[in-house]
Amino acid sequence: MEILFYIFSTLTLLCGALVVFNPFSRNPVTSAMFLVLTIICMSGLFVLLKAFFLAAVQILVYAGAVIVLFLFVIMLLNIKEEERQRFRKFGTFLGAAAVAGLAWILVTTVMNSRAGERSVANNAGETKPLGELLFTNYVLPFEIVSLLLLVAMVGCILLSKTPETEEETE
Amino acid sequence: MTGVGLEHYLVVSAVLFCLGLLGVVIRRNLIVMYMSLELMLNAATLALVAFSHFQPPTPNGSPFDGQIMVFFIITVAAAEVAVGLALIVALYRKRQTIDVADLTSMKL
Numbered sequence: 635m636e637i638l639f640y641i642f643s644t645l646t647l648l649c650g651a652l653v654v655f656n657p658f659s660r661n662p663v664t665s666a667m668f669l670v671l672t673i674i675c676m677s678g679l680f681v682l683l684k685a686f687f688l689a690a691v692q693i694l695v696y697a698g699a700v701i702v703l704f705l706f707v708i709m710l711l712n713i714k715e716e717e718r719q720r721f722r723k724f725g726t727f728l729g730a731a732a733v734a735g736l737a738w739i740l741v742t743t744v745m746n747s748r749a750g751e752r753s754v755a756n757n758a759g760e761t762k763p764l765g766e767l768l769f770t771n772y773v774l775p776f777e778i779v780s781l782l783l784l785v786a787m788v789g790c791i792l793l794s795k796t797p798e799t800e801e802e803t804e
Numbered sequence: 805m806t807g808v809g810l811e812h813y814l815v816v817s818a819v820l821f822c823l824g825l826l827g828v829v830i831r832r833n834l835i836v837m838y839m840s841l842e843l844m845l846n847a848a849t850l851a852l853v854a855f856s857h858f859q860p861p862t863p864n865g866s867p868f869d870g871q872i873m874v875f876f877i878i879t880v881a882a883a884e885v886a887v888g889l890a891l892i893v894a895l896y897r898k899r900q901t902i903d904v905a906d907l908t909s910m911k912l
């Protein structure tokens with residue numbers, strides 16, 4: 635179990651870094667593919683945490699739908715190899731320094747809080763109680779989320795209407 | 805310490821969040837910045853699932869609360885990606901670029 639944790643977490647962080655830095659090509663498609671790998675490794679971590687339903691949802695929704703949407707947009711826009719811009723040294727350095735500071739704060743906070751001492755690993759993770767909770771205690775947020783999805787759908791249709799079709803409907 | 809505890813998952817989550825933030829800060833391609841945003845959201849979900857798994861039993865709180873929250877985060881992230889990518893496509897139609905260095909004026 636422990637070796638699996640280290641394998642999955644190393645792969646997650648490695649692929650996440652490759653999404654951002656992407657030394658292989660300047661094409662965003664490679665970044666999207668590394669994002670798929672990150673998602674898959676992370677769902678492995680979810681399985682280790684006994685969240686089986688969420689691991690499945692993670693692969694279905696992220697790797698299956700979100701990344702396909704990304705690839706679809708990249709290919710729709712027909713972005714050629716992004717030209718290698720002049721490397722903005724100053725901005726990159728400042729950004730990296732700020733993020734490194736934040737990482738330092740986060741990691742030291744986690745280490746100093748010693749949250750693990752009081753924690754007990756429970757084996758909850760079955761789908762059935764999750765669904766029961768979703769339709770009893772959390773039924774209002776559930777319905778609100780459905781409204782949010784409707785709004786997002788209408789917004790997408792409005793945003794992606796081309797000017798030509800607007801003229802046709804007028 | 806013996807075994808893999810809550811801290812290990814939280815450190816992975818923190819590092820992943822910082823990687824995503826770094827991507828948003830240093831990359832200039834809108835789509836790659838958007839993928840970095842997804843990385844940050846995923847780091848948050850990992851932390852919540854870890855909290856959910858290591859939560860000690862309490863009288864008023866189910867061990868599934870964290871997982872329910874992750875469920876909602878995934879739903880909201882899907883909606884957010886759809887709207888954001890539609891915005892990027894609309895922007896690209898107007899300006900023919902997705903480099904944020906060229907998108908500095910608010911006027912279309």
